[in-house]
Amino acid sequence: MNVLVFASRKGGSGKSTLAAHLAAYIHKPTRPCLLVDADPQGSLTLWQALRRTGEPPLKAGTRGIAEIVKQAKQDGTEWVLIDTPPNMSAAVTDAIRCATLVVVPTRPSVFDIDAVKERSGLGDAFEYPVSAYSQGMCARLGFAVAEELEPRVLLLDEVHEALDHEFRAIVQERARTLIGTGGVVVATGHDHPLLEQLCDRAIYLDNGTVAADGPFRDVQRAYLEDVRTGTHH
Numbered sequence: 001m002n003v004l005v006f007a008s009r010k011g012g013s014g015k016s017t018l019a020a021h022l023a024a025y026i027h028k029p030t031r032p033c034l035l036v037d038a039d040p041q042g043s044l045t046l047w048q049a050l051r052r053t054g055e056p057p058l059k060a061g062t063r064g065i066a067e068i069v070k071q072a073k074q075d076g077t078e079w080v081l082i083d084t085p086p087n088m089s090a091a092v093t094d095a096i097r098c099a100t101l102v103v104v105p106t107r108p109s110v111f112d113i114d115a116v117k118e119r120s121g122l123g124d125a126f127e128y129p130v131s132a133y134s135q136g137m138c139a140r141l142g143f144a145v146a147e148e149l150e151p152r153v154l155l156l157d158e159v160h161e162a163l164d165h166e167f168r169a170i171v172q173e174r175a176r177t178l179i180g181t182g183g184v185v186v187a188t189g190h191d192h193p194l195l196e197q198l199c200d201r202a203i204y205l206d207n208g209t210v211a212a213d214g215p216f217r218d219v220q221r222a223y224l225e226d227v228r229t230g231t232h233h
Contacts, residue, residue, distance in 0.1 A: 001073045003080045005099040011086040014105040016043035019083045026079050027056035033079040034072045038062050038091045044083050062091040069098045112148060120144035121167060140167055147174060154178055156187040156198075172197060192220060206232055 004022070006015040019035065027033035037044035037060040048058045059068050065082065072080050082099075084092045096102055108116075117126045120140045130138065146154065154175060175185045175198050187198050195202070195216070202219035204212040212222040226232035 001078055001080065001100075003069055003082065003098050003100045005082045005084060005095045005102045006105065007084045007092055007096065007102055008086055008104055008106075009088065011041075013086070013107050015039075015086070016041075016047070016083050018103065018105055019081045020044060020047050023056045023079075023081050026081075031079070032056075032075075032077045033081065034059065034068075034077045036060075036065065036068055036080060036082040036095075038065060038095060039083050039085045041085070062089070065091065065094045066098055116141070116144045116148050119147055121170075136164060136167075143167075143171060151178075151183070153184045153186065156185065156189075158189040168194070196220070 004019075006019045008015050016039065023033050023035045033056045035044055035048070035056050035058040037058060040062060042060065044058060045060050048054070048056075061068070062085070069080055069082075080098075082095045084095050120126060120143075122137060122140060125133075125137065126141075130141070133141065156171070156175070172194070175187075179185055185198055187195055189195060199216055201214065202212075202216040203210060204219045204223045206226065211226070212219045223232065
């Protein structure tokens, strides 16, 4: 069972709206979903009342969240979405302890959006529906959003392999800047020359098991040897 908790110290960040829309999308007879309205404002409770369908099912209350989640699991619920109050009360703490994933919505300002547009290098295409984006355009947008958040840990999941040469150089430069200021970059992929430039440590996974862990060249050598001998799964 998956438990998503929506938490933010600021009201109006979109917690309830996001929880409601996701729940409406997720809930199906073959994939039951439960909404938990732990926010005293009762936004989700009002939303469900206005829908007049009774679905997805909803439980309201700021106490006993762990018990609600436990009962949902026993009932065969696949997804539990919990909307929490905009503070750090006991209800929020209890919900987070039950969570598979905590979502912290933010409402970007006009300046944030302009900054993402500039960082992405998409130009006028920034205004297009994301559904019309190519893989490379999606990668540019995702990286621009991540960079705007000023992360201390940056995950690059083969994203560099979807980028054109120009933007790949930008990713490399900014990854090195992050590392130089004490940040961490975790990159996955098959572009060994690029990975070697980004990483000073490598982990070789074989069928879900760590087969080698150490300096990049040493791990690369072990990987290529297994590929050569046919022992890599």
